[in-house]
Amino acid sequence: MNKQHCIVVRKSGPLEGRVRIDGAKNSVLPIMAATLLCEQECIIEDVPKLRDVYVMIDLLKTLGAGVEFSEDGVLRVDGSKVDKWSAPYELVRKMRASFLVLGPLLARFKRTMVSMPGGCAIGTRPIDLHLKGFEALGAKINVEHGSVEAVANELVGERIYLDFPSVGATENIIMAASLAKGTTVLENAAEEPEIVDLANFLNSMGADIKGAGTNTITIKGVERLGATTHRVIPDRIEAGTFMVAAAITGGDIMVDNIMLEHVKPVAAKLREIGCTITEFENGIRVQGPDSISNTTIKTLPHPGFPTDMQAQFMALMSVANGTSVITETVFENRFMHATELARMGAEIKIEGRTAVVRGTPKLAGAKVDATDLRAGAALILAGLVSEGETVIGQIHHIERGYVHIENKLSQLGADIRRIQQI
Numbered sequence: 001m002n003k004q005h006c007i008v009v010r011k012s013g014p015l016e017g018r019v020r021i022d023g024a025k026n027s028v029l030p031i032m033a034a035t036l037l038c039e040q041e042c043i044i045e046d047v048p049k050l051r052d053v054y055v056m057i058d059l060l061k062t063l064g065a066g067v068e069f070s071e072d073g074v075l076r077v078d079g080s081k082v083d084k085w086s087a088p089y090e091l092v093r094k095m096r097a098s099f100l101v102l103g104p105l106l107a108r109f110k111r112t113m114v115s116m117p118g119g120c121a122i123g124t125r126p127i128d129l130h131l132k133g134f135e136a137l138g139a140k141i142n143v144e145h146g147s148v149e150a151v152a153n154e155l156v157g158e159r160i161y162l163d164f165p166s167v168g169a170t171e172n173i174i175m176a177a178s179l180a181k182g183t184t185v186l187e188n189a190a191e192e193p194e195i196v197d198l199a200n201f202l203n204s205m206g207a208d209i210k211g212a213g214t215n216t217i218t219i220k221g222v223e224r225l226g227a228t229t230h231r232v233i234p235d236r237i238e239a240g241t242f243m244v245a246a247a248i249t250g251g252d253i254m255v256d257n258i259m260l261e262h263v264k265p266v267a268a269k270l271r272e273i274g275c276t277i278t279e280f281e282n283g284i285r286v287q288g289p290d291s292i293s294n295t296t297i298k299t300l301p302h303p304g305f306p307t308d309m310q311a312q313f314m315a316l317m318s319v320a321n322g323t324s325v326i327t328e329t330v331f332e333n334r335f336m337h338a339t340e341l342a343r344m345g346a347e348i349k350i351e352g353r354t355a356v357v358r359g360t361p362k363l364a365g366a367k368v369d370a371t372d373l374r375a376g377a378a379l380i381l382a383g384l385v386s387e388g389e390t391v392i393g394q395i396h397h398i399e400r401g402y403v404h405i406e407n408k409l410s411q412l413g414a415d416i417r418r419i420q421q422i
């Protein structure tokens with residue numbers, strides 16, 4: 001019989017204590033893909049033990065890389081024996097970020113074939129910007145039978161303008177351009193901190209990338225990249241999730257191991273709704289208010305409010321005083337959690353890309369499903385302040401992005417546990 005795990009959350013008092021944030025999922029995945037550019041050993045530190053990381057490890061191994069992942073989060077990737085340039089459907093379908101191997105494989109082997117990506121079902125997530133970038137660098141692209149094939153005699157630097165500052169396309173193009181001939185100038189590039197982390201990693205291997213973190217990135221191609229050691233930046237979305245946990249329970253949490261700059265948009269919103277925020281070295285203390293004020297949120301590319309925090313804030317707004325308006329501009333269908341929150345008594349109306357959330361004093365525990373990664377986090381947060389018991393299914397989504405979230409929350413005083421259902 002198929003045994004599935006669920007997370008059971010009961011109404012919990014104010015959460016209090018200190019929590020350490022893990023390395024960033026969205027940094028480590030492109031960095032792992034970038035190790036394919038290097039024919040020596042790369043050492044990556046503070047790698048979170050996440051489902052998505054294990055998928056990427058399998059993918060790197062399938063391509064021929066030697067991979068060792070130690071208990072203390074140190075990942076060693078030896079790219080010297082990578083001899084395959086095709087990524088199989090069984091792995092790529094599990095995670096959209098698998099598509100990030102396309103740029104490195106194309107740069108290294110001048111040909112690659114990767115299945116169309118999977119991942120969270122949050123609207124149509126095309127890959128046209130990635131492909132346009134590769135074409136501009138000289139690749140011929142062929143999309144057939146659910147796979148993308150890219151072939152090039154050589155990659156040559158170009159001026160590329162992205163129609164939208166896509167995070168993945170920016171990363172894929174930077175990686176391909178790192179070993180291209182000449183200079184690539186990427187305009188309207190994504191400015192997310194994870195792009196900066198990737199560029200720092202590549203530069204530490206010998207790449208020549210300038211401007212990461214701004215909307216214009218210049219990549220001078222180099223002949224080869226060599227061994228390096230790199231520590232991944234902390235996960236600003238995991239940090240934001242714990243900051244909301246303090247806010248929603250009226251608690252007092254020291255969120256440790258973060259980069260203050262990276263959580264600014266979330267901290268600003270939390271201050272606005274009544275939290276007291278104090279910064280300390282590599283951390284932030286969030287004290288939740290007695291009563292949560294309503295607000296307006298619009299997701300935007302960095303440094304705007306992150307789409308990956310939208311679901312958690314919807315849970316928070318569900319118990320705020322008054323009506324809040326949330327506009328999702330990054331993804332076209334990222335409100336699946338609204339239906340699940342409604343099962344718990346939240347009053348949410350969706351119109352196109354806008355959610356109108358009428359705060360209610362009481363939510364009630366229910367049986368709900370994590371429809372995607374951040375939706376799952378939102379349901380846990382709502383469960384912390386709901387009467388009775390909330391049982392969350394489909395938690396494999398949550399495991400993609402949070403390392404033992406139930407343990408971290410219970411150490412802060414939450415009544416939460418994982419159970420196995422038959």
Ligand code: UD1
Binds near residue numbers: 025125128130165
């Ligand atoms: C990354 C993050 C994800 C986050 C998202 C936006 C990783 C592994 N994942 O995803 O957690 O929610 O950034 O901050 O880092 N688009 C196109 N064409 C393309 C590529 C994207 O139209 O070729 C659109 C997408 O459909 C979406 C928007 O651009 O509407 C943003 O996507 P993108 O920035 O590429 O997100 P990901 O890199 O997939």
